[in-house]
Amino acid sequence: MGEDRVTSGRFARSPIADDGDALRFCSTCAFGAVCCDRGVDKLALNELHCLVEHVGPYRTGEAVFRTGDRFGAIYAVRSGTVKTRVVDLDGRELVLGFHLPGELIGLDAIHPESYPCDAVALEPVEVCRFSFPALSTLATRLPGIQQELFRRMSKDIGGKALLAGDYSSDERLAAFLVLLGRRYAERGFPPGTLHLAMSRGDIANYLRLAAETVSRVLRRFQDQGLIKVDGRELALARPAELYALARPILDR
Amino acid sequence: MGEDRVTSGRFARSPIADDGDALRFCSTCAFGAVCCDRGVDKLALNELHCLVEHVGPYRTGEAVFRTGDRFGAIYAVRSGTVKTRVVDLDGRELVLGFHLPGELIGLDAIHPESYPCDAVALEPVEVCRFSFPALSTLATRLPGIQQELFRRMSKDIGGKALLAGDYSSDERLAAFLVLLGRRYAERGFPPGTLHLAMSRGDIANYLRLAAETVSRVLRRFQDQGLIKVDGRELALARPAELYALARPILDR
DNA sequence: GCGCCGACTTGACCGGCGTCAAGGCGGTGC
DNA sequence: GCACCGCCTTGACGCCGGTCAAGTCGGCGC
Numbered sequence: 001m002g003e004d005r006v007t008s009g010r011f012a013r014s015p016i017a018d019d020g021d022a023l024r025f026c027s028t029c030a031f032g033a034v035c036c037d038r039g040v041d042k043l044a045l046n047e048l049h050c051l052v053e054h055v056g057p058y059r060t061g062e063a064v065f066r067t068g069d070r071f072g073a074i075y076a077v078r079s080g081t082v083k084t085r086v087v088d089l090d091g092r093e094l095v096l097g098f099h100l101p102g103e104l105i106g107l108d109a110i111h112p113e114s115y116p117c118d119a120v121a122l123e124p125v126e127v128c129r130f131s132f133p134a135l136s137t138l139a140t141r142l143p144g145i146q147q148e149l150f151r152r153m154s155k156d157i158g159g160k161a162l163l164a165g166d167y168s169s170d171e172r173l174a175a176f177l178v179l180l181g182r183r184y185a186e187r188g189f190p191p192g193t194l195h196l197a198m199s200r201g202d203i204a205n206y207l208r209l210a211a212e213t214v215s216r217v218l219r220r221f222q223d224q225g226l227i228k229v230d231g232r233e234l235a236l237a238r239p240a241e242l243y244a245l246a247r248p249i250l251d252r
Numbered sequence: 253m254g255e256d257r258v259t260s261g262r263f264a265r266s267p268i269a270d271d272g273d274a275l276r277f278c279s280t281c282a283f284g285a286v287c288c289d290r291g292v293d294k295l296a297l298n299e300l301h302c303l304v305e306h307v308g309p310y311r312t313g314e315a316v317f318r319t320g321d322r323f324g325a326i327y328a329v330r331s332g333t334v335k336t337r338v339v340d341l342d343g344r345e346l347v348l349g350f351h352l353p354g355e356l357i358g359l360d361a362i363h364p365e366s367y368p369c370d371a372v373a374l375e376p377v378e379v380c381r382f383s384f385p386a387l388s389t390l391a392t393r394l395p396g397i398q399q400e401l402f403r404r405m406s407k408d409i410g411g412k413a414l415l416a417g418d419y420s421s422d423e424r425l426a427a428f429l430v431l432l433g434r435r436y437a438e439r440g441f442p443p444g445t446l447h448l449a450m451s452r453g454d455i456a457n458y459l460r461l462a463a464e465t466v467s468r469v470l471r472r473f474q475d476q477g478l479i480k481v482d483g484r485e486l487a488l489a490r491p492a493e494l495y496a497l498a499r500p501i502l503d504r
Numbered sequence: 505g506c507g508c509c510g511a512c513t514t515g516a517c518c519g520g521c522g523t524c525a526a527g528g529c530g531g532t533g534c
Numbered sequence: 535g536c537a538c539c540g541c542c543t544t545g546a547c548g549c550c551g552g553t554c555a556a557g558t559c560g561g562c563g564c
Binding site: 505506507508509510511512513514515516517518519520521522523524525526527528529530531532533534 | 535536537538539540541542543544545546547548549550551552553554555556557558559560561562563564
Binding site: 464 | 520523530
């Protein structure tokens with residue numbers, strides 16, 4: 001598609017999913033595991049490749065889809081970071097999640113048949129679009145695809161512990177940092193360093209805290225030597241201790 | 253299967269899914285919609301019927317499955333109420349949900365391949381067991397089944413707003429009552445009346461409040477004439493006002 | 505350079521809800 | 535009947551984190 005890649009400044013560190021060739025699908029793609037690691041045959045790979053549509057780039061603040069849009073496809077983030085959120089009747093925002101390259105968005109739209117939230121680019125973003133009717137038809141023929149969809153949906157059902165519990169601000173923030181660090185690391189970034197694509201306000205909103213509280217806790221974590229903060233660049237100095245703080249959330 | 257039904261006292265009001273005959277599957281069953289309302293052919297119905305296994309009854313406090321059990325099947329509640337919960341390292345309980353007849357449990361176990369929580373009977377409970385390998389094989393042949401699974405999983409992904417937001421105790425409790433009332437009504441119970449199968453402590457835990465807070469708010473709701481409480485019997489006296497209280501959670 | 509503006513930080517205050525503690529109430533066993 | 539026990543209720547108090555307000559920092563346009 002000939003899209004430009006920003007390779008200097010802050011975006012140099014932004015995770016990006018590499019294009020594959022016809023038979024090496026995006027290596028960090030949502031279905032990469034199906035196509036490569038899990039030994040699904042080349043047939044599945046080819047069919048997926050025909051089905052997918054590369055969309056973007058979206059500029060910061062642009063929406064991949066909006067609340068109420070008729071559901072037609074799920075998306076895999078290819079590069080950049082996407083925030084999903086709802087806006088309530090009074091116009092207050094409620095952040096549902098942040099999505100890194102390789103992660104799927106739109107799975108919660110299958111049931112209501114319209115997207116129940118906005119998906120907004122936090123930085124320049126590219127996505128892969130999978131028409132859902134086509135994908136589910138394909139899934140009936142290729143069990144590996146069906147399995148992968150079931151697995152990913154199941155994971156989403158189970159993975160909301162961070163928001164669900166009545167945890168302290170320290171626990172929430174520690175768990176947030178540990179989990180985000182893991183997701184960056186899985187995508188090949190130097191472990192222990194992360195670039196926050198989202199504002200303090202977004203983090204606070206996502207964790208159901210006030211922005212001021214996020215500021216204060218980050219500062220205290222830094223004073224305690226647990227992390228090193230420099231604006232939106234962040235290093236996990238003592239990950240084991242952070243993990244210990246987050247245990248009530250992460251282990252259970 | 254010849255199981256006994258308790259038809260007196262508190263259990264008279266407990267929702268129960270009626271057995272169907274060979275071609276009229278449980279009318280309130282998880283897949284009832286697939287088989288009947290949605291016009292899936294008799295073939296699908298018959299195949300599902302072969303696949304399902306009726307299990308129970310479980311006595312109050314018994315587990316349908318436990319955290320860590322190897323995943324092999326999803327379950328539909330047939331009668332009674334099931335609580336899902338995790339117990340953290342310190343032995344503290346965290347209630348994840350309450351499940352009425354017709355609702356599916358175990359969907360969050362597909363990905364980790366073991367159940368991530370306990371499913372405990374809050375009163376005498378019967379369930380239908382669907383072997384997951386068999387079910388997903390069937391789903392590749394019968395698109396209606398696959399669609400219904402996708403839809404239900406999607407619904408579970410989206411439906412955690414009650415726990416996720418930073419809502420007040422009034423909003424949480426109002427939303428809880430309204431939603432529970434709806435679910436009872438969908439299952440054919442007189443609208444506006446519900447029997448709480450769970451203790452105040454369980455409700456509080458589920459809503460991330462203290463049991464004392466639940467007591468206090470219920471009392472205030474009653475004093476304001478919104479509800480009528482009698483132990484675990486509860487009537488929604490002014491549902492519109494309750495709904496108004498819960499709007500920040502229910503509408504968005 | 506300068507001014508502007510949004511994001512972030514820091515401090516002071518306060519209120520909702522959790523915690524602790526002391527009863528009430530109803531069911532069950534003997 | 536009576537004692538026991540869990541569930542529930544009610545009151546008093548305190549703390550965590552939200553709110554309000556002021557100030558700082560950094561990027562961008564001109």
